[in-house]
Amino acid sequence: MSESKRAVVLVSGGLDSTTVLAMARAKGFECYTLSFDYGQRHRAELxxxxxxxxxxxxxxxxxVKLNLDSIGGSALTDSRIAVPEEESEGIPITYVPARNTVFLSIALGWAEVLGSNDIFxxxxxxxxxxxxxxxxEYIKAFEVMANLATRAAIEGHKLNIHAPLMDMTKGEIISTGLKLGVDYSLTVSCYQATEEGLACGKCDSCRLRRQGFVDAGVADPTRYIS
Known part of the structure; x- marks a missing residue:
């Protein structure tokens, strides 16, 4: 397979990124998956x-090991902040400051080393x-920046950031993944999963995931605490 078909795929261990991995492989990409040990409380996702x-x-x-917990500011990295179990208005406390910017920047570096023009x-x-x-808007802006920042882009190898789930509902994502052979029992989406990977069933991520299986009309394979 040529280097132009290599892709770096950000994989968290959750439902969405696992589906994206399946989609990238279905498009013929040789996939290099990238995860981050960034100080998250829900380490089962690793x-x-x-x-x-x-x-x-x-x-x-x-x-790749990072220490985003050293700056805190999120319920996912600071044990003193409770993970909310009720819906709230505005940007939730589970938002991790600059997380995707940091992750994409490192993915960009690895893609350049690999000779890859594609990040998923x-x-x-x-x-x-x-x-x-x-x-x-954020993904488009980062792609513009990436093509200004790398030697590869300056030499004519445009980088593409693929976000194929952007306009899909959770139910549509699950249906797509199942058609591609994804085993969702391997994934963990919960913000406060146990070390064994049991989901709380109460956090925002669990609610979205559970409803997605309902909407897709298939059984939920998630292992819940109770």
Whole structure:
């Protein structure tokens, strides 16, 4: 496979990014999955990211360690802030400051090293929690910046950031993934999952995930605490 068909895929271990990985592979990309140990409280997602990558024989997986918990500011990185279990207005406290910007920047660097022109990310602007770095305007702006920032782009190798889930509902995402053979029992989406990967069933991410399976008309394979 030529280098032009290599892609870096951001994989969190959750439902959305696992679907994106399947979509990238279906398009013929040789996938290099990238996860981040960034100080998140829900570390079960790291094991899930490794699982969804390891079941695919042609996928190379990398974990980069960061310390976003050193700046805090989010219920996902600061144990003193409770993960909300009720819906709220505005940008929720589970938003991690600059997370996607940091993640995409590192993905951009790895893509350039690999000779890849493509990065896939599972952001979504329909069934999501209101995070500003999940909007289409943000993805487009980052792509513009990326093509100003790299030697590869200056030498004529335009970088493309793919966000194929952007306009899909959670139910549509699940239906798409099932058609591509995704095993959602391997994934973890919960913001406060146990070390064993059991989901709370109460946080915003769990609510969106559960409703997605209802909308898709299929059984929910998620393992809940109760």
């Amino acid at each position: 094991f899930a990211a490794e699982r969804v990558s390891s079941v695919l024989p042609d996928v190379a997986h990398k974990v 990310i599972g952001v979504n602007a329909v069934d999501y929690s209101g995070y500003p770095d999940c909007r289409p």
